[in-house]
Amino acid sequence: MSKIYGQGENQVNALDNVTFSIEKGEFVLIVGSSGSGKSTLLNMIGLLDRPTYGKIFIDGTDTTKLDDNKISSFRNNKLGFIFQFSNLLSDLTVLENVLLPRQIARTNNSAEEDAKKLLNAVGLENQMNKRANKISGGQAQRAAIARGLINSPSIVLADEPTGNLDSVTSEKIVQLMKTMAKELNQTFIVVTHDRQHFGDVDRVITIKDGHAFEGDLPSEVGVLV
Amino acid sequence: MDYFTIFVEYRLRLAKRMLFNKKGSLIGAVLAVTIGILVIHVNFVIFQGLFDAIVRDISNYRNGDILVTDEADYIDKSDLSVVNWFERIPYVEAATPRLSSTAEINMTKNGKLIEETRIPIVGIDPYRDIRASTVHETVAEGSYVFARNSIVLGSNVARDLGGAEVGDSVKVLVVDRNGEDQIRRFTVTGIAQSPGGQGFDYTAVVHIDTLRDMMKRDGETGSFMIKLNDPSKALEVKEFFLRSFPNDDFLAETIEESAEEQLAGFRSGIAMINMIGYFGMMSSAFAIVTIQMMLVNGKTREIGVMRSIGAKRKDILIIFIFQGMIIGAIGAGVGTAAGLGYTFYAKETKMSFNNSLPLEVSYNWEKIIQTALTSFVLAIIASLYPSYRATKLLPVEAMRTV
Numbered sequence: 001m002s003k004i005y006g007q008g009e010n011q012v013n014a015l016d017n018v019t020f021s022i023e024k025g026e027f028v029l030i031v032g033s034s035g036s037g038k039s040t041l042l043n044m045i046g047l048l049d050r051p052t053y054g055k056i057f058i059d060g061t062d063t064t065k066l067d068d069n070k071i072s073s074f075r076n077n078k079l080g081f082i083f084q085f086s087n088l089l090s091d092l093t094v095l096e097n098v099l100l101p102r103q104i105a106r107t108n109n110s111a112e113e114d115a116k117k118l119l120n121a122v123g124l125e126n127q128m129n130k131r132a133n134k135i136s137g138g139q140a141q142r143a144a145i146a147r148g149l150i151n152s153p154s155i156v157l158a159d160e161p162t163g164n165l166d167s168v169t170s171e172k173i174v175q176l177m178k179t180m181a182k183e184l185n186q187t188f189i190v191v192t193h194d195r196q197h198f199g200d201v202d203r204v205i206t207i208k209d210g211h212a213f214e215g216d217l218p219s220e221v222g223v224l225v
Numbered sequence: 226m227d228y229f230t231i232f233v234e235y236r237l238r239l240a241k242r243m244l245f246n247k248k249g250s251l252i253g254a255v256l257a258v259t260i261g262i263l264v265i266h267v268n269f270v271i272f273q274g275l276f277d278a279i280v281r282d283i284s285n286y287r288n289g290d291i292l293v294t295d296e297a298d299y300i301d302k303s304d305l306s307v308v309n310w311f312e313r314i315p316y317v318e319a320a321t322p323r324l325s326s327t328a329e330i331n332m333t334k335n336g337k338l339i340e341e342t343r344i345p346i347v348g349i350d351p352y353r354d355i356r357a358s359t360v361h362e363t364v365a366e367g368s369y370v371f372a373r374n375s376i377v378l379g380s381n382v383a384r385d386l387g388g389a390e391v392g393d394s395v396k397v398l399v400v401d402r403n404g405e406d407q408i409r410r411f412t413v414t415g416i417a418q419s420p421g422g423q424g425f426d427y428t429a430v431v432h433i434d435t436l437r438d439m440m441k442r443d444g445e446t447g448s449f450m451i452k453l454n455d456p457s458k459a460l461e462v463k464e465f466f467l468r469s470f471p472n473d474d475f476l477a478e479t480i481e482e483s484a485e486e487q488l489a490g491f492r493s494g495i496a497m498i499n500m501i502g503y504f505g506m507m508s509s510a511f512a513i514v515t516i517q518m519m520l521v522n523g524k525t526r527e528i529g530v531m532r533s534i535g536a537k538r539k540d541i542l543i544i545f546i547f548q549g550m551i552i553g554a555i556g557a558g559v560g561t562a563a564g565l566g567y568t569f570y571a572k573e574t575k576m577s578f579n580n581s582l583p584l585e586v587s588y589n590w591e592k593i594i595q596t597a598l599t600s601f602v603l604a605i606i607a608s609l610y611p612s613y614r615a616t617k618l619l620p621v622e623a624m625r626t627v
Binding site: 049089103 | 234235238239242243246526527530531532533534535536537538540620621624
């Protein structure tokens with residue numbers, strides 16, 4: 001797929017003929033310098049934006065053919081999001097935030113029970129009734145992970161999940177994501193410029209000038225396309 | 226969790242929380258609705274109260290609930306038979322005959338002769354009039370007409386006569402049916418002054434038999450004033466009366482019909498004032514649009530987050546429409562309570578127009594509910610545009626907002 005912003009002389013190829021596939025259960029890091037196009041790539045996979053050319057298949061579905069309503073349902077059912085600033089809704093409690101994707105999905109099978117289990121798993125069992133803006137950044141990011149997992153999505157997408165945290169907290173969040181990925185056999189695609197915190201992962205994709213490369217640059221360079 | 230929880234509650238909860246966490250915006254929006262409703266209530270209390278007060282006074286002093294006249298100006302049927310006929314009807318409280326003309330009145334005060342012309346003069350039956358009318362209650366000094374030679378002067382007539390007082394003697398000239406002047410001397414027994422001047426302040430009141438004598442109209446009556454114990458039956462009684470005397474040339478009209486004729490212009494004025502009130506309510510709607518646009522702008526990032534985790538455009542639409550409903554419901558509640566409070570105050574303190582005419586304050590529940598519902602619906606309509614704008618935010622753009 002390609003993503004082009006602007007027209008004529010102002011045209012920018014944010015992503016240029018990027019092609020790759022990810023298997024279920026893989027923990028994939030997308031790395032690259034600032035402005036390389038890694039967040040654009042994540043937005044495309046997360047169906048928050050559409051590619052200018054090309055297609056994105058998730059679980060065999062060509063997502064570029066879906067209309068707005070179906071994309072919303074797809075995001076709700078198949079994708080989980082973890083953002084840099086956690087992006088919990090400050091008007092809701094931690095538990096309500098985690099429940100929100102399930103409520104949007106209108107599926108009610110043991111929603112509260114599942115949410116509490118996840119909050120226990122991320123160590124927030126004592127914080128679940130606090131307002132989201134009354135907990136620390138690290139706790140908010142843990143809650144965001146729980147929210148990203150509540151609907152058992154096919155893929156969890158994380159955009160700079162440690163970008164706003166100190167190194168100790170970052171380490172804990174990385175470990176938590178890795179643990180959850182392993183325990184739940186959950187696919188994680190993580191965009192980060194903070195490569196060293198993640199250590200060993202299943203796979204690394206490096207984005208440079210809109211092109212995708214397999215592995216860490218510069219030592220292991222293999223252009224995907 | 227039940228169906229309500231799944232499909233409605235989280236949106237309602239979010240709408241509520243977003244709104245209540247922005248107390249300034251909430252108060253502003255609610256105030257806008259409240260003021261719109263209050264303006265309507267205040268207008269209603271003052272202008273409808275004034276209209277009803279005038280109708281009340283016309284009914285109490287001049288027309289009763291039904292006024293019977295004759296195509297030929299004078300009714301020659303015995304007043305006793307007409308009054309008795311009416312008073313047999315259970316809905317009728319009392320009936321009384323009246324006769325009207327104009328007179329010249331003069332009196333000598335401190336050696337000076339003062340003459341007033343074209344004074345309306347009304348002949349009343351002292352025994353029956355006090356049951357069908359409240360004119361006697363407006364006699365501020367002295368007493369009502371009780372004898373054939375007693376006269377009650379309206380306060381303005383008394384003033385124009387140089388300050389006539391109870392006990393003074395006045396000469397009254399009336400032109401009889403043959404065109405001849407008939408003069409009689411009367412003793413002033415009372416001075417009438419009504420709140421708001423709707424009574425007989427500009428009129429002289431005498432015994433009906435005396436006026437009949439002077440006008441040479443023995444046994445004739447100008448009109449009958451009928452007071453009902455249930456005014457809602459006025460039309461029924463009127464029609465029954467007209468059906469019962471098909472061969473006479475009686476005319477009859479209810480107070481509503483009389484008021485409609487006399488106060489048609491006033492009613493148009495009320496309609497215009499009400500329209501201004503509703504325009505005020507529409508201004509409130511614009512205030513809601515502005516405040517909700519601010520709320521939407523303040524929640525751009527949250528909208529982006531919700532869209533990214535799967536909320537559809539219609540979910541966002543519903544959240545902000547719920548906010549409009551909450552604003553409308555609270556505003557309608559507070560506005561109606563404030564309006565009812567003002568109405569209660571006006572009623573209990575017997576609020577008067579221009580410090581004279583006591584307003585006839587009433588609770589018009591149909592109008593109160595209609596006003597509350599209108600403002601509630603307007604608040605929802607006002608929330609449609611901001612809600613629509615919220616749905617148009619692209620998640621990826623909204624997420625960039627800090």
